[in-house]
Amino acid sequence: MLCAGMTGDAANRCTGSMLYLIEQLLNGIQLGMLLFLLAAGLTLIFGIMDLVNLAHGSLYMIGAYFAATFAEWTGSFVLGAIFALAATAAVGMALEVIAIRRLYGRDHLDHVLGTFGLLLFFNELVRLIWGPAGLTLSLPSEMLNAVQILPGLYYPLYRLVIIGVTLAVALALYILVMRTRLGMLIRAGASNREMVGALGVNIKLLYTLVFGLGAALAGFAGLMQAPILTVQIGMGENILIAAFVVVTIGGIGSIRGAFIAALLVGLVDTVGRTFVPDLLHVFLSESASSSLGRALSSMMIYMVMALVLIVRPEGLFPATGK
Amino acid sequence: MTGPGGIFAARVITPRVAVNAAVLVGLALVPVYAGLAGDPFLLTLITRVIILALAALSLNLIMGFGGMVSFGHAAYLGIGGYAVGILAKEGIGSGFVQWPVAVAASALYALVVGALSLRTRGVYFIMITLAFAQMIYYVAIGLDRYGGDDGLTIRTPSQFGGLIDLNNKMLFYYLCFALLLAAIYLVWRIVNSRFGMVIRGARSNERRMRAIGFPTFRYKLVCFVIAGAMCGLAGALLANHTSFISPAMMHWTRSGDLIVMAVLGGMHAMFGPLIGALVFLLLEEGLSHVTDYPDLILGPLLLLVAIYVHGGIDALLFGARRG
Amino acid sequence: MADALLQIEGLTKRFGGVVASDAISLSVSPGELHAIIGPNGAGKTTLIGQLTGEIVPDNGRIRFAGRDITALPVYRRSRLGLARSFQIASLFADFTALGNVALAVQAHAGHSFRFWRDARRDAALRDPAGAALERAGLAGRADMPVADLSHGERRQLEIAMALATEPRLLLLDEPMAGMGLEESARLVATLRQLKGDVTVLLIEHDMDAVFALADRISVLVYGRVIASGDAAAIKADAAVRDAYLGEQDVLQPGAADG
Numbered sequence: 001m002l003c004a005g006m007t008g009d010a011a012n013r014c015t016g017s018m019l020y021l022i023e024q025l026l027n028g029i030q031l032g033m034l035l036f037l038l039a040a041g042l043t044l045i046f047g048i049m050d051l052v053n054l055a056h057g058s059l060y061m062i063g064a065y066f067a068a069t070f071a072e073w074t075g076s077f078v079l080g081a082i083f084a085l086a087a088t089a090a091v092g093m094a095l096e097v098i099a100i101r102r103l104y105g106r107d108h109l110d111h112v113l114g115t116f117g118l119l120l121f122f123n124e125l126v127r128l129i130w131g132p133a134g135l136t137l138s139l140p141s142e143m144l145n146a147v148q149i150l151p152g153l154y155y156p157l158y159r160l161v162i163i164g165v166t167l168a169v170a171l172a173l174y175i176l177v178m179r180t181r182l183g184m185l186i187r188a189g190a191s192n193r194e195m196v197g198a199l200g201v202n203i204k205l206l207y208t209l210v211f212g213l214g215a216a217l218a219g220f221a222g223l224m225q226a227p228i229l230t231v232q233i234g235m236g237e238n239i240l241i242a243a244f245v246v247v248t249i250g251g252i253g254s255i256r257g258a259f260i261a262a263l264l265v266g267l268v269d270t271v272g273r274t275f276v277p278d279l280l281h282v283f284l285s286e287s288a289s290s291s292l293g294r295a296l297s298s299m300m301i302y303m304v305m306a307l308v309l310i311v312r313p314e315g316l317f318p319a320t321g322k
Numbered sequence: 323m324t325g326p327g328g329i330f331a332a333r334v335i336t337p338r339v340a341v342n343a344a345v346l347v348g349l350a351l352v353p354v355y356a357g358l359a360g361d362p363f364l365l366t367l368i369t370r371v372i373i374l375a376l377a378a379l380s381l382n383l384i385m386g387f388g389g390m391v392s393f394g395h396a397a398y399l400g401i402g403g404y405a406v407g408i409l410a411k412e413g414i415g416s417g418f419v420q421w422p423v424a425v426a427a428s429a430l431y432a433l434v435v436g437a438l439s440l441r442t443r444g445v446y447f448i449m450i451t452l453a454f455a456q457m458i459y460y461v462a463i464g465l466d467r468y469g470g471d472d473g474l475t476i477r478t479p480s481q482f483g484g485l486i487d488l489n490n491k492m493l494f495y496y497l498c499f500a501l502l503l504a505a506i507y508l509v510w511r512i513v514n515s516r517f518g519m520v521i522r523g524a525r526s527n528e529r530r531m532r533a534i535g536f537p538t539f540r541y542k543l544v545c546f547v548i549a550g551a552m553c554g555l556a557g558a559l560l561a562n563h564t565s566f567i568s569p570a571m572m573h574w575t576r577s578g579d580l581i582v583m584a585v586l587g588g589m590h591a592m593f594g595p596l597i598g599a600l601v602f603l604l605l606e607e608g609l610s611h612v613t614d615y616p617d618l619i620l621g622p623l624l625l626l627v628a629i630y631v632h633g634g635i636d637a638l639l640f641g642a643r644r645g
Numbered sequence: 646m647a648d649a650l651l652q653i654e655g656l657t658k659r660f661g662g663v664v665a666s667d668a669i670s671l672s673v674s675p676g677e678l679h680a681i682i683g684p685n686g687a688g689k690t691t692l693i694g695q696l697t698g699e700i701v702p703d704n705g706r707i708r709f710a711g712r713d714i715t716a717l718p719v720y721r722r723s724r725l726g727l728a729r730s731f732q733i734a735s736l737f738a739d740f741t742a743l744g745n746v747a748l749a750v751q752a753h754a755g756h757s758f759r760f761w762r763d764a765r766r767d768a769a770l771r772d773p774a775g776a777a778l779e780r781a782g783l784a785g786r787a788d789m790p791v792a793d794l795s796h797g798e799r800r801q802l803e804i805a806m807a808l809a810t811e812p813r814l815l816l817l818d819e820p821m822a823g824m825g826l827e828e829s830a831r832l833v834a835t836l837r838q839l840k841g842d843v844t845v846l847l848i849e850h851d852m853d854a855v856f857a858l859a860d861r862i863s864v865l866v867y868g869r870v871i872a873s874g875d876a877a878a879i880k881a882d883a884a885v886r887d888a889y890l891g892e893q894d895v896l897q898p899g900a901a902d903g
Contacts, residue, residue, distance in 0.1 A: 046445070052445065052448075054578070099625060099629075102629045103628065103629060106628075108391065108444070108445065108448070109385075109391060109581065109585050109589075110585070110628045110629075111628075112391075112393075112578070112581055112582075112585075113581070113582055113585045113586070113624055113625075113627065113628040114624065114625045114628030114629060116578050116581075116582060116624060117620070117621040117622060117623065117624025117625040117627075117628065118621060118625060119621070120617040120620060120621040120624070121617055121618060121620075121621025121622055121625075122621075123617060124615045124616070124617035124618045124621065125618065127615065128615050128618065237575070241452070241456065241574060244449055244452070245449070245453065248445075248446060248449040248450075252445065287466070291464045291465075291466045291470070292464055294460075294463070294464055295460045295461050295463060295464025295465075296464075298456075298460035298463070298464075299456070299457045299460045299461070302453035302454070302456050302457050303457070305449070305450065305453050306438060306450055306453055306454065309439075309441075309442050309446055309449075309450050310438055310441065313441055313442045313443070313446060314446065315446070511760065511761050511763075512760050514763050514764060514765060515759055515760045515761055515762055515763065515764055516751055516757040516758075516759040516762070516764045516767070516770075517757055517758055517759055517760045518760075518764070519744075519747075519748060519751060519757070519764045520751075520757045522739070522740075523737055523740070523748050526737040526738055526739050526740065527735060527736065527737050527738070529699075529735065530731070530735045530736070530737065531748070531752075532718075532719040532720045532723075533697065533719060533720075533723060533728075533729060533731075533735075534723055534728075534748065534749045534752040534753075534806065534807075534810055535720050535723035535724045535752035535753055535810060536720055536752050536757070537718075537720045537721075538720070541757065541758075544758070
């Protein structure tokens with residue numbers, strides 16, 4: 001390892017820093033995986049139905065709320081999660097049939113207006129049903145333990161579970177999109193919408209299923225992060241923006257792009273937040289580097305996106321045609 | 323005649339002209355009514371409508387006529403407001419300095435954002451303008467000296483050396499109203515000028531514009547800067563109105579509000595942003611009196627407008643028109 | 646030729662493994678009406694794209710009036726006098742017929758950073774635009790929104806717009822496509838009137854029109870110019886006949902268009 005040549009105190013500090021870095025990298029990957037779940041749904045809905053969906057974060061929120069409630073009713077985190085997933089997918093598909101499908105083919109501005117209304121509606125509905133205070137979702141106690149993954153490095157088991165489960169979902173999504181008939185329709189739809197319709201496929205059903213899939217992914221992300229982050233009104237808004245950044249960097253309609261961009265964004269954001277203030281501290285005072293550091297690190301993912309768009313205005317892996 | 327004109331081009335009193343004129347008269351009388359009815363809150367509310375209508379108007383210049391959908395327009399509200407707030411805190415209370423700085427700073431940021439963003443199209447443009455607004459939002463949060471996340475109170479409004487006392491709510495209202503009317507007139511002239519034709523042509527068919535010899539990029543950029551500058555002025559007004567600045571002024575949902583106002587009112591109508599701001603804010607306010615859960619009604623209402631009303635309230639009342 | 650208006654030298658463009666333009670060389674003299682024909686997939690669209698500046702060639706050079714324009718952006722070429730019409734009419738849907746042509750006039754009337762005067766009442770724009778519409782036979786349609794024009798009228802407007810920029814070279818991209826007999830005849834008459842005043846590079850499938858109008862014809866097949874000469878020479882060329890195998894009637898005058 002890099003610290004091999006050092007001895008005593010210096011070696012300890014070096015090893016400690018390395019372990020800290022690895023821990024932050026893991027956190028970044030974990031955030032990236034959550035972002036991927038959201039971004040995958042967004043990019044699919046965008047690529048296939050050409051719909052800008054500001055209410056995607058609402059589905060993320062609903063997933064978390066359902067999970068907290070069902071987990072309490074059933075006494076089991078896993079059962080609660082399964083029911084929440086099903087319920088969120090159902091809400092998504094109902095939403096598509098009742099409202100979303102009437103926006104297809106319209107100007108993006110109409111999408112923004114309409115889904116913005118939905119965003120407001122869902123925030124208020126959640127407040128009506130569950131109250132303004134927010135909920136907690138507790139984990140089975142084993143999950144809270146830390147697991148030793150390297151000498152001296154302990155990492156919370158649940159966060160590892162998030163990474164593992166999300167990777168499994170990503171793999172399943174890959175198989176779905178690349179190896180099944182449904183996936184073929186999805187890929188075709190992402191690159192050429194009119195053709196798929198002309199092939200005589202039941203477009204309406206396809207769209208409903210895709211929207212439901214996106215909702216399920218969003219709800220899944222919401223319930224997975226619920227035990228460690230939050231279950232509260234408006235929780236979808238901040239992460240939704242990050243998800244849009246991911247989709248933009250990755251290229252609209254591309255799941256592979258979403259995966260790579262999500263990892264990139266998750267890592268940049270996490271590692272940036274951790275190390276930028278320290279980096280600035282070399283040049284500036286404690287307080288200045290702290291506040292400037294916070295501001296700069298919050299901006300980092302946007303700077304990355306701006307950079308990508310300037311160099312490649314269509315994202316890294318755009319699905320061709322439209 | 324094709325092309326928007328509001329009441330300025332009117333030779334005939336059409337329903338649109340009549341309604342717009344009625345709205346203007348009504349707005350002109352608001353302070354009088356508020357004074358008589360002893361309802362200062364009404365004046366506060368409608369002042370806010372006027373200021374945000376100015377912001378929405380500036381957005382509509384690039385969005386409705388130019389086809390450039392900016393999801394980061396609230397950034398200029400913030401820059402304008404912070405210019406006033408920061409200068410006030412540093413002891414420069416003169417409006418003659420604050421307001422030009424607000425406009426200039428906004429114009430400068432718009433120049434940078436536009437130069438980088440206008441290389442992209444469609445959704446990518448929407449996202450990159452959003453990104454640039456988020457950047458300035460986080461910068462504001464990081465400004466501990468000026469309140470950071472909590473914001474900063476502005477103790478005295480912009481001073482104009484005895485010309486006008488902005489502490490007088492009624493005078494302030496009429497100032498905002500006058501500025502809005504001037505802005506509407508200015509936008510009308512711009513949109514129908516040669517410059518405006520380039521902007522509208524670029525929205526209609528940019529490829530053809532270039533094929534006939536227009537370097538569209540520079541025109542769109544100038545339009546973007548004008549819109550940013552105008553919104554910066556609105557920001558300066560807003561700071562004076564609320565006597566408070568905070569990063570929340572630039573949150574992306576504020577940019578969303580501005581888009582909603584412009585679309586709701588009708589993007590091809592000169593008075594669209596004003597009508598949109600009026601309806602949106604009054605609806606928001608009114609519903610909160612009627613129910614504890616106003617967005618349960620407002621949300622679906624916006625959705626219905628998006629689905630069924632092509633061309634906003636203007637089209638709903640006066641029939642569709644071409645841009 | 647030293648005084649060719651348009652000189653194309655070795656123009657090459659590849660898309661992945663496909664060679665769309667294979668070292669194309671040809672020249673167009675001032676006042677000439679030069680037609681480019683070729684079967685579908687010959688690379689005509691790619692050639693036009695490179696001439697107008699929308700596609701960047703991999704190799705080769707384009708000279709216009711002695712000036713190397715290979716790297717020049719689209720709008721600058723128009724400013725130099727190279728106008729083009731689109732195969733599928735590319736108009737400004739929200740403007741009137743007059744408005745469309747006025748834009749073309751405005752593009753060549755200096756800069757447009759004028760923010761105050763009403764452009765709709767500007768005689769400096771309206772008069773030339775009106776005249777261009779009259780020449781195109783659309784005078785009665787001046788104030789009609791484009792959406793209300795017939796298909797044929799839109800094609801006429803398409804060309805009127807290109808002409809309104811007072812070009813030195815007019816690049817016409819299959820202007821007869823989809824036109825009926827009467828409309829085609831009218832367009833042929835219009836083009837015949839232009840001959841001598843404006844240099845024309847005509848990309849076309851309609852052989853009647855090509856043989857009626859062209860001074861010289863170049864044949865493009867799989868991205869290469871396989872023959873170039875006057876109408877008689879082209880009709881007699883064996884390589885051209887081979888290329889049109891299966892479309893043998895095409896080269897007989899009076900046959901249906903290909």
